Each structure stands twice: as structure tokens, then as C-alpha cells.
Amino acid sequence: MSDQVSSPDPATTAKKEDGSGSHGLGRAFRDSITEGHTATIIVLAIFTAYVIGGLLNAFTNTTVLHAWGNFFSAPGHAIAAAWDTAVGAYVELFEGSIVNPHTVAALFQQASIGTAIHDGYLSAVFYPLSETCVQATPLILAGLAVALPYQAGLFNIGAQSQLIGGMIVATYLGYGVSLPLFVHVVVCVIGGFVGGAALGWLVGELKARTGAHEVITTIMLNYIMLYFLTYLLSFRYLMQAPHATNPVSPAIVGNAHLPHLFGPSLRINAGFLIALACAAGMWWLLNRTTAGFEFRSIGKNPSAARVAGMSVERNWVLVMLIAGGLAGLSGAAVIQGTDFSLNFQSYGSYGIDAITVALLGFGRPGGVVLAGLLFGALRAGAPLMQAATGTPVSMVDVLEAVIVLLIAAPPLIRAMYRLRASRGGGVGEVMSKGWNA
């Protein structure tokens, strides 16, 4: 159908128009992030979500509601209260995730750089950004685990199960074996990859051999892994920590921790670099290797790929294996970077948020990084927002949901801002493609 003409990925390779090829990797990578109309729609969707979130916030806040009650006696007051509430929450969100002017001011009051660093004023300035990166790390990795299969025409709902698989292996290697520094971290990270990859492989193999649809198998595996995890953590001879009464594993040893990038007071760790490296690696894989060419061919037109001599089944297995590994890395990054032990809720909502991140990131590695950072920032800023303004943390979920809703329905945004329709279907395709892929 012609509505796929402008869909994501021929553009990544097709961009170097002037032939010379001198723009090289950087240019093409940038192009994979921004793409004409789509970028506009994403920006407007995010903006609109903030407006809607602000309105929701303003009209559910008790002070504001009270002010509305006195609307006719003091109309200005009501509007001002609504504005203050809505904007106040976003200011706190910003201060909690990007930079807080108070910490910057405090930094500049210090006598010398030496004392500023020593007393932690410098790290206080970068603390919000560090938190954003920490929150973004698993989102990016799990987002890639959804985005890569998407490029090959598969819809991976199972980032959660693969992430749990990675967590289990990484945690076990983290406390169960004793290895030298560096080696231990690396072994655990690889273990995380393998743990996730095993589950991804299973899904691919089932699809290739029996035709079982990956959406069904991944959803079911999510439940299986969730209860398997609880089971592992319920028995001391399995993974429950000695003397613990609740389902929690022993803590991993210090050698298995992912090293901090900027000292102990900032939680940002090597996991973030792994996430960025994986995104770059995925871009390279998709656009510069024969395997990626096969993945993309199969994603766009499996029958033509088959005629061209590609083995569709083998690629399904391979792509799910890599995707599972990425989700597994995401789990390893959580355990080795921030949590250090495994409990029955460690997987959080990363696996599900990953789908959102991949959608928002347009199924492309660069986009996934940006989307992961955005959602990471929302997560990082939410606690401060709640503490300072009383706006519930769930506001972040509302923002995420509205962003996705608007992006899944580009005509909505176009109608709102009177944009002309671009040539093709657009981002919503990511949403609607899954089942019939």
C-alpha cells in the first residue's frame, strides 16, 4: 500500500541524496532521529500532552477548585491559582529531572571549585540529570528490544519476561559466584543478555517452527516468568536470601556493581553507556550489515524477502534472540546499576513502558534513545513534583498516556494544529501494524 511509502526506515539508508556519501555515519544517524513531518507531530503531541496534563492538574487541585467557587467575586484569583498549580508542577518536574536553579545558585556561592566539589555542591547540580539517565537506561534498552523486532515485522510484547530472565541470571551470577573486579561485572552483564536472549529465542523458535504468533507467546511468557520469579524467590534453596522472610534475593557483591560514571553521589552508571552503545549498535546492525538488510526486508515484505533467497524463519529466531538479549541487558542494568538485589517486583513496568518508548521513538534506535530520555526525565522529576506541589506522581502516567494516544492518531494532531497531511501514514502505523504483521 502506498501509505507505507514514507514509513520509517528506507529513509535511514535513503537519505544520502547527493551521492557523495561524505555525510557518513553521523548524518545518517541524525536523520534516523528526525524525519520531517513525523518530528513535528511528535513535538506537538508532547506539547499538547503537557497542556492537557496542566489543565487536568489545575482542575483537580483542591485550592484551585475552591478558587473557582469564588470565581464571580474574584475571577482573576481563580485563573491565577489554576495557572500557578499547572505551571508549578511542571517547574518542579523540570527541577527534578534537568536542573534546579537553587543548586546552581548554591554552587556559585562557594569559595572555590575545590570545596564545591568536595562538599557535593557540584554533584547536586547534576543530580537531576543523573537521575534522568538512570531512569532512562532500562527504558532505552527495553525500548530497543521492542524496536528491533518491529523493524523485522514482529511485535515483541515480551520485553518484560525477557527482562526478568536477564535479571535472574545477572542476579544469580552477582551473588552466586566469586570473580575478580571487572571480570565479574562483565560476566554478569553477559549473563543478563543470555538470560533474556534465551526467552527471545524461544519465542522466535516457536514462531518459526509452529507459526505461533509472537504476540500470544510473549504475553503468556510474561506471566510465566513473573510467577517463575516469585517461585525462585520463595525458597531459600533457590534464590531467596538467607534469613529473609520476604521474597528477595541476596544482594550482589560489589564486584558485580556497574561502576558509577561520576563518583558515588551520582547514581549514573555504566549501564547508561551500555544503553547508548546498544542503540548505536542496533543502528549499525540495521543499516550497515547484511543481517540488518534481511531484518528490514522481512519486516517490509516477507514474501519478497523469501523470493530473494532470505530465510524468513531463521531471521525471526535471530531477531528475537537479539531483542531478548537487549531486554535482558535492561534487567541486568537495573540490578547491577541501582537495585543490587532482586525482589518480586524488580521488573517494575519497564517491559510495558518499553512498548510506549519504542512507539514514541518510531521504532528507530535514535528515536528510542530520545523517547527513553523523555520518559526517564518524567520518572526522575515526579517524586520532587509530588513532594513540592502535591501533584500525584501518576500525573506522569497521564502525560505518557496522552503523548502515546496523540502519536498513535496523527490526524488528531494535524486537525488540532491544521497541519497538512504528510504523504504517508506516519507513526500510528507502529501501533496498528502488530497483529497483521
Added chain:
Amino acid sequence: MELELKGITKRFGSLVANDRIDLSVTPGQVHALLGENGAGKTTLMNVLYGLLQPDEGEILLDGKAVRFHSPKDAIAAGIGMVHQHFMLVPVFTVAENVTLGIEETRRAGLLDRRKMRKDVRELSHRYGLEVDPDALVEGLPVGIQQRVEIVKALVREATVLILDEPTAVLTPAETDELFRIIRQLKHGGKSIVFISHKLKEVQAIADTITVLRRGEVAGERPPSATEGELASLMVGRNVQLRVSKTAAKPGDVVLDVSDMTVTDEAGRVWVNRISFRVRAGEILGVAGVQGNGQTELCEALMGLRPTAAGLVTLNGRDLTHARPARRLAAGLAYVPEDRREDGLISEFSVADNMVLDQYNRPPFASGINLNLGAIAANAAERVQEFDVRTTSTQTPVGTLSGGNQQKVILARELGHEHKVLVASQPTRGLDVGSIEFVHRRIVEQRDRGVAVLIVSAELDEIYALADRIAVMYEGRITGFRPPTVPTEELGRLMAGATDQDPGASAPPGPGPAPSTGTATPGAGQ
């Protein structure tokens, strides 16, 4: 009702799809609109049907200017359209499909099924369109589905019927049947607009022919105009309708297929113990009505379907159960029947499509790395060589016209080392200019010593290309003939008649007798 289009102009951006087109359709006449793909035929009809609004010009009905804002207005004015792709609900019956949207109800909002059926039966009878109102559409052959579409238009009291490429999906027999219906409609006082790019059909059915070229009226001709004249009007230059070729000089047997049987998952036999050989430097044309196993034969030859029994060898190498990749590597080149579905990835660039089955071989790859430079260079060279009309080699191939898409496939398949070329319906849906080009390339391959197997439902194509003709019917080869065989005899073989005397089946063609003998006993069972 007299319908007239005056000075219709339609622009899409800088592209002028229709440039001041005048056209008048008189009742009781078949007016053919002839033009290459992209000449603006469909745009013009969409304007007439209310799907597009003209930028300039007007539509006159009995001398009165009208504006159609949507197909609804057009239908109300008595214009009916049968689209190239049918707009039917497969799980509904014929009667339900016909009355969909204009259902009549009895009291309490119940559908008046009896009247529905009666209307359909009556109308189809009047115009000789035999359709069973109670049949489910999904179970009907394409030709009958098309009749349902025509009945649909007639029920809505259409006086002008637009048929958009109506024969593209039909077998020769179904086409004849359609022509009979068109004549009957004509005698019933309807006017018909017949859109096509096939010269022969237009000449056979039209009363007036308007030729479109690049959005303009290139000329109006009576059906008595010669094929050559119409073709040059369409293309804008003189075209060769039949490629000239010298006698074949067949060499050794390259592709040897013996007792091949192909079945589908359900166990249905599509290809039944077929045997044939193709020699280097000859073209074997497989004729037959679509759906008699030709598609399955090609797919099995390429390893896209399992071969249930038999033996396939290429230069003596057994390929019976090889994967597609191994067959390609062994020297098979393949032009699939459905180029959009099997031959190309529409979203990929021209350059990527040109290496679709070569991407993992040098010079396009070293190890696992793609060599983008080599891919681009290859594309630039092939676009030149095959005269692919595209703005750049990075354009998505889906935006190219059908003819240019086919050129991309040919460029790719002929570009790599190959000993056998299997081409299925190589010119389906292409315009005269592209057909000439494709045919010339295929003959060129033969002359270079490639063994060529052509499968086509168009007898003209078979006659134009083949050095030897094999006819397929219900999965069997009913006979081999030289290209000098009369059409009637091929028609007889296509309808299932077999050679009574196996001895007589040895073709007096240029090549030595192939293994016809083995096909005949199978066909006789």
C-alpha cells in the same frame, strides 16, 4: 444521456495529470480510453466519478453543467464505476452485495430479501449477466465477481458505466464473456467508458478510441485504426509490437525437470508429473489459462514451494529440494508473477531493490558489512543500462510506475550470473513501450545462451517470444508445439485436449525433441 467533459484539468502539485481533456460519451456507444500507465486515464475517471475535483473544466450532462462532490452525486446522476479492484464484501451473497447501501426494508426494518433477489435476477437476466443471487461472493471466480460489480452499478440505474482496466484480472475466456456483456449493455442503450492499455481489446470492443498521453488527448481514432498507429499515439514514437528475433540456436540441456509434482498444504495437486527440458539459447513458453498450475510450477522451480516428487536439475546438479538461496547461487534468475508482492520491497530504495538477492555477495558485502558504495554504484549503472525512469536511485521503488518497477527487477535478475531465466507473466500490467523493452531483453538473454522459461497467460506474448510452446492444463502439460502452431490448436490444448498420439507430439521445432513423451501418459490418465 449525453455525457461531455470539457477542458478538464487536474494538477497534483507541479504534475499535470489531466491537461484540458475533452471527451464526449454518447448513449449506446463504447468509448475506449487508451493510454499507458500514468497517462491520466484513472485520474480522469476519478474526476468524472466525483472522487477528485477538477481544477479547471466542466462536466456536462445533456448539455447542463454539473458538479460531483462525491461518488454519491455521480451515482445519482447515473454514472456507475467498476473499479479495477473490486469493492465487494466477500462473506456476503451476491444479492446482499448488490443492494448494500440501498437496501429496501419491509415493516419493522427487516431486509426485503425476496425483492433483493428478484431485482438481481431480473437485471442480470436482462443483460445476460448470469449470476446466482444467493452465491457467496468469496466463492465466485474473478470474472463473475466483476459481473456482480456491473449488476451493482445497474441496480443503481447507471446509464454511463465506467470500466477501469476490466480485463486485467480476467482470463481470455472471461474477457470474451465480458465483451459479450458489454455489447448487450450497449444495445440496451447504456454508454460504456472502457479504460485499457491493451490495443487488441480496445480495437475489438470500442466504437471510438480516445488516446491519452501524459495527461493530454493525443488523438481520437475509430477502432479501424491500425495497432501500430494506436501504439505510436500512446507512446509518442514508433514502437515495435513484435520483437524481431532470429532463429534459436539451442545448445545443451540446462534445466531438466522430470516427473515434477507439486502439492499444497491441503494436499491438492497443482503440478502433476510434469517433465520438460530447457536448452541453452532457447525460450520455452508455457501457455495456459491462469490457475492451471503455472504459478505453482514457477514457485516450485525457485524453491518457494516444496516439490513433492520428481527431479529438477540445473546443468546436472540436483536442485529438487534446494532452498531458494542455493538455487539463485546455482544460476537461476527469477522474475516473479506478482512484482509488488514477491519481486520488490516498495518502501526500499531502487538501489536496495537492485541487490535484493545479491546483498550478501561481493562486491555488495564484505563479511557482514554492507558495502553501500558498491550498492549505489551498481544502482547508478543499472538505472542507466535499463533506462529506469526514476528521480534518483534512492527513491522508494513503490513510487515508480509498473513498467519501471519491472525494469528494476529485470536489472537485478539479469545483472547477476545466471544460466536459467524463469519469468512469470513478465509484462502483466505493462504498457506497450515497456512490453517492447522487456521482450527485447528476454530475447537478448536467449541469444547470450541463457535457457529461458516464460510463463504467460497472454498468447500474444507466447507467440512473440517462445521458440517452443508447452501448454498447461490442470497441472499437466497437454502438449508441446512449435511457435507456428495455430491459435485454435493452442486453445484446444489449453482447454484440456491432449495429444491422441504420443508419437505425434514430438515438436518439429528448432530444437531436438524434448521429453514430451513422459508428459503425455500422465496427461492421459
